[in-house]
Amino acid sequence: MKLGIRARFALALAGLAGYVVAGAGLLGLGVWSSADAVDQGVLTRTLAEQAAFLVVGGVLYVAGLALFLGRIFAAYVVPLRRLAADTRLITAANPGHRLESGRPQELAALVDAVNELAGEYQAAREAADTRSAADRAALEADRNRLAALMSELSVAVLVCNVEGQILLYNAAARELLSADPAGRAAVGLGRSIFGLIDRELFGHAVDRIQAAAGAFHAATTGPGDLLLRVRMTPVGGETGGYVLTLEDVTRRAEAGHRRDAALRALSEGTRAPVAAIRAAIESILDYPDMAVGERERFAEIIREETLRLSDHVERTLAGGSGYLTDRWQLDDVRGADVLTTVARSVRTVQGVTVAIRAPAEEQWLEVDTYPIAQAVTDLVRLLHAEQGVTAVEFCLGDADGHAAFDLRWPADAADRNPEDTVRRWSSEPRVGGLLERHDGEAWFAVDHHGPYVRILLPWSRTPPVAGSPVPPALTRTPSRPEFYDFDLFRAVPAGTAYDDRRLDELAYTVFDTETTGLEPSQGDEIISIGAARIVNGRLLLQETYEQLVDPGRSVPAASQRIHGITPAMLTGQPAIDDVLPDFERFAQGSVLVGHNVAFDLKFLALKEASSGVRLSQPVLDTLLLSPVAHPDHADHSLEAIAGRLGVRVLGRHTALGDALLTGEIFVRLIPLLADRGITTLGEARVAVRRTHQARISATLYKKY
Amino acid sequence: MSHRVLIVDDEPNIVTSLEFLMRRAGHDTAIATDGDQALTAVATFHPHLVLLDVMLPHRDGFQVCQQLRADGWTDLKIVMLTAKGREAEVAKGLAVGADAYVTKPFSTRELVDQVAALLAGDA
Numbered sequence: 001m002k003l004g005i006r007a008r009f010a011l012a013l014a015g016l017a018g019y020v021v022a023g024a025g026l027l028g029l030g031v032w033s034s035a036d037a038v039d040q041g042v043l044t045r046t047l048a049e050q051a052a053f054l055v056v057g058g059v060l061y062v063a064g065l066a067l068f069l070g071r072i073f074a075a076y077v078v079p080l081r082r083l084a085a086d087t088r089l090i091t092a093a094n095p096g097h098r099l100e101s102g103r104p105q106e107l108a109a110l111v112d113a114v115n116e117l118a119g120e121y122q123a124a125r126e127a128a129d130t131r132s133a134a135d136r137a138a139l140e141a142d143r144n145r146l147a148a149l150m151s152e153l154s155v156a157v158l159v160c161n162v163e164g165q166i167l168l169y170n171a172a173a174r175e176l177l178s179a180d181p182a183g184r185a186a187v188g189l190g191r192s193i194f195g196l197i198d199r200e201l202f203g204h205a206v207d208r209i210q211a212a213a214g215a216f217h218a219a220t221t222g223p224g225d226l227l228l229r230v231r232m233t234p235v236g237g238e239t240g241g242y243v244l245t246l247e248d249v250t251r252r253a254e255a256g257h258r259r260d261a262a263l264r265a266l267s268e269g270t271r272a273p274v275a276a277i278r279a280a281i282e283s284i285l286d287y288p289d290m291a292v293g294e295r296e297r298f299a300e301i302i303r304e305e306t307l308r309l310s311d312h313v314e315r316t317l318a319g320g321s322g323y324l325t326d327r328w329q330l331d332d333v334r335g336a337d338v339l340t341t342v343a344r345s346v347r348t349v350q351g352v353t354v355a356i357r358a359p360a361e362e363q364w365l366e367v368d369t370y371p372i373a374q375a376v377t378d379l380v381r382l383l384h385a386e387q388g389v390t391a392v393e394f395c396l397g398d399a400d401g402h403a404a405f406d407l408r409w410p411a412d413a414a415d416r417n418p419e420d421t422v423r424r425w426s427s428e429p430r431v432g433g434l435l436e437r438h439d440g441e442a443w444f445a446v447d448h449h450g451p452y453v454r455i456l457l458p459w460s461r462t463p464p465v466a467g468s469p470v471p472p473a474l475t476r477t478p479s480r481p482e483f484y485d486f487d488l489f490r491a492v493p494a495g496t497a498y499d500d501r502r503l504d505e506l507a508y509t510v511f512d513t514e515t516t517g518l519e520p521s522q523g524d525e526i527i528s529i530g531a532a533r534i535v536n537g538r539l540l541l542q543e544t545y546e547q548l549v550d551p552g553r554s555v556p557a558a559s560q561r562i563h564g565i566t567p568a569m570l571t572g573q574p575a576i577d578d579v580l581p582d583f584e585r586f587a588q589g590s591v592l593v594g595h596n597v598a599f600d601l602k603f604l605a606l607k608e609a610s611s612g613v614r615l616s617q618p619v620l621d622t623l624l625l626s627p628v629a630h631p632d633h634a635d636h637s638l639e640a641i642a643g644r645l646g647v648r649v650l651g652r653h654t655a656l657g658d659a660l661l662t663g664e665i666f667v668r669l670i671p672l673l674a675d676r677g678i679t680t681l682g683e684a685r686v687a688v689r690r691t692h693q694a695r696i697s698a699t700l701y702k703k704y
Numbered sequence: 705m706s707h708r709v710l711i712v713d714d715e716p717n718i719v720t721s722l723e724f725l726m727r728r729a730g731h732d733t734a735i736a737t738d739g740d741q742a743l744t745a746v747a748t749f750h751p752h753l754v755l756l757d758v759m760l761p762h763r764d765g766f767q768v769c770q771q772l773r774a775d776g777w778t779d780l781k782i783v784m785l786t787a788k789g790r791e792a793e794v795a796k797g798l799a800v801g802a803d804a805y806v807t808k809p810f811s812t813r814e815l816v817d818q819v820a821a822l823l824a825g826d827a
């Protein structure tokens with residue numbers, strides 16, 4: 001076993017002391033053997049008389065020597081070791097790091113030399129990085145183009161590898177599946193798709209695809225009671241994987257049910273009254289000899305049932321309207337977007353200028369935009385050709401609960417007959433069908449502003465709530481979000497034990513909590529949880545978790561000064577027992593990472609019984625990993641590690657800010673650990689335990 | 705010969721016509737307006753034939769029909785009337801023991817003829 005540096009120093013010191021004592025003894029032996037009996041007697045006496053002096057003198061001599069050697073050790077050996085560690089830091093983690101030149105002066109030259117070398121290394125590495133960055137950028141550009149394409153698709157797309165790990169999703173998929181917390185937690189790079197789709201169904205689909213070598217379709221319920229239609233197709237190539245497109249058919253299915261119900265009500269509800277009417281009238285006609293009273297009674301029945309019938313038809317149609325036509329297939333579209341789309345199409349008509357009067361507030365229509373744009377373009381083309389219209393303006397308003405899409409043009413002195421043109425246009429089957437499908441109408445009119453064509457369209461019955469996501473086709477995200485990670489195609493086979501998994505391949509959840517104080521056993525509570533995920537060595541800024549928690553108690557002013565969370569911010573927030581299941585879902589299938597994570601875990605452990613959440617995955621602590629990577633540094637606070645590893649410290653003392661900082665640090669610790677031969681989770685855990693114990697015993701020795 | 709016909713329907717307007725038609729065909733009639741009444745009426749009135757609506761309060765026509773057959777009314781002719789008329793329901797009605805299944809609205813003359821035919825078979 002390798003001895004520690006202090007043990008080696010002590011051993012060297014003991015050897016030196018032994019050497020000195022042995023030298024003195026040898027000298028004494030020489031003097032003794034050359035003396036005669038009288039002198040030997042004198043020597044014996046003198047030695048006996050001066051024994052105390054000799055012993056003390058010897059000890060002092062050795063002590064002085066030890067002190068001197070200790071100084072040399074402290075001045076040269078310890079700094080040398082730190083120099084070695086810092087130099088390794090430059091090559092492994094932070095090329096911008098430089099050694100501190102200080103005492104002793106003899107080492108300053110070495111420090112300068114190393115720093116000079118570091119400068120050249122940094123420059124060379126940056127040059128190499130730039131070169132490989134260019135190569136990578138080309139590849140990235142391709143990938144980004146694909147990702148951009150995906151994110152613009154209004155269809156929800158997920159790509160997973162053969163193990164069912166998600167390696168790409170687009171904005172539409174995230175939006176679709178984020179209907180409830182479970183779905184929100186389930187969409188993420190490296191996450192298992194089985195959080196979204198039943199494992200059995202996936203297996204069945206894989207079998208079917210392999211058998212038929214084609215796409216597989218199925219309907220399944222998704223998060224938040226969504227009814228999803230899933231289409232799954234295999235990805236070619238040796239790596240394999242599947243592309244899944246998801247479609248929310250909840251509304252369509254519901255519309256189908258309602259339409260069926262309306263049709264059933266119409267058919268069944270009309271049979272009984274019609275039966276009564278028919279029986280009555282046939283009785284009257286077939287039995288002309290019936291008594292007057294009887295005849296009157298039958299006439300009364302006919303009137304009653306006729307009224308009942310018409311009433312029933314009215315009510316059924318009112319309740320099921322919109323479902324009996326195919327209006328339910330129309331999309332909710334912003335009014336402004338309808339105007340823009342129509343205007344864009346109309347601009348293709350030569351010789352006509354187009355203007356839009358934008359609506360003042362957000363309005364939603366229920367329309368099929370494209371055919372409307374086509375129809376309006378046809379109309380403008382006709383108006384231009386037959387009526388000489390050269391400028392049109394579109395605006396949108398309300399007319400008795402309908403959306404009024406108005407097409408206006410300046411009054412023309414040479415009064416021709418636009419009404420006829422408009423009538424011919426609206427009687428075209430294509431336009432007629434379109435209007436019918438929208439339960440709409442179109443007509444020509446003139447008011448004090450001039451001539452116009454009004455097209456009535458339906459307002460949205462269930463307008464998307466304000467602040468709801470803009471349809472992906474209209475979103476333009478300036479920075480490309482991390483929606484994909486194709487490196488996941490090389491999936492680690494499921495079933496590999498955690499301890500054998502490589503540190504740079506594992507998925508992690510870095511998290512941090514803010515609390516009312518430091519003593520969970522004394523009633524302190526969590527008031528905020530922040531977390532982020534690390535997949536394939538990448539901290540995913542798009543997949544974070546942040547939740548304030550109502551602690552059900554006061555928040556001491558002292559702690560408010562640290563985290564800045566006031567009681568007012570916590571009112572109305574969920575309780576910890578409701579938050580932890582969400583957090584558990586977010587952290588599912590990953591290794592937990594925190595800084596001084598024992599503190600956070602203590603709070604979580606106390607909530608196991610009440611929340612039913614028991615986090616069973618492995619845990620790593622950057623506070624304990626840092627000494628493994630840097631045994632010669634004493635300060636392992638978050639700031640100190642961040643400084644050493646060149647991580648910018650931002651947003652400290654918010655749960656998410658600290659979690660992200662911890663994540664950045666952890667990602668940079670992984671290669672440093674690899675330098676020390678620590679590449680798997682199991683090795684990291686062993687190293688942490690050993691270093692931790694060594695530090696505890698070192699602290700004990702210092703104390704006693 | 706005269707037969708006894710029990711009319712079971714909860715809608716008085718159709719009952720009026722059915723009662724009129726059956727009387728004119730020379731039958732004695734009795735009326736029940738729900739499933740429970742229908743069972744009692746069969747026990748007291750001993751009809752030869754029941755015009756039994758499917759949609760009844762308390763106990764629907766299928767249950768009444770099944771109960772009657774289970775109670776041993778095997779010679780009793782049962783004509784079920786329904787406003788639903790799905791094919792599966794016709795099958796169900798015949799399966800639980802109905803002799804005929806008539807969908808509303810129906811031709812009065814055909815109904816009268818069908819009742820006559822069933823009763824003739826009985827006689």
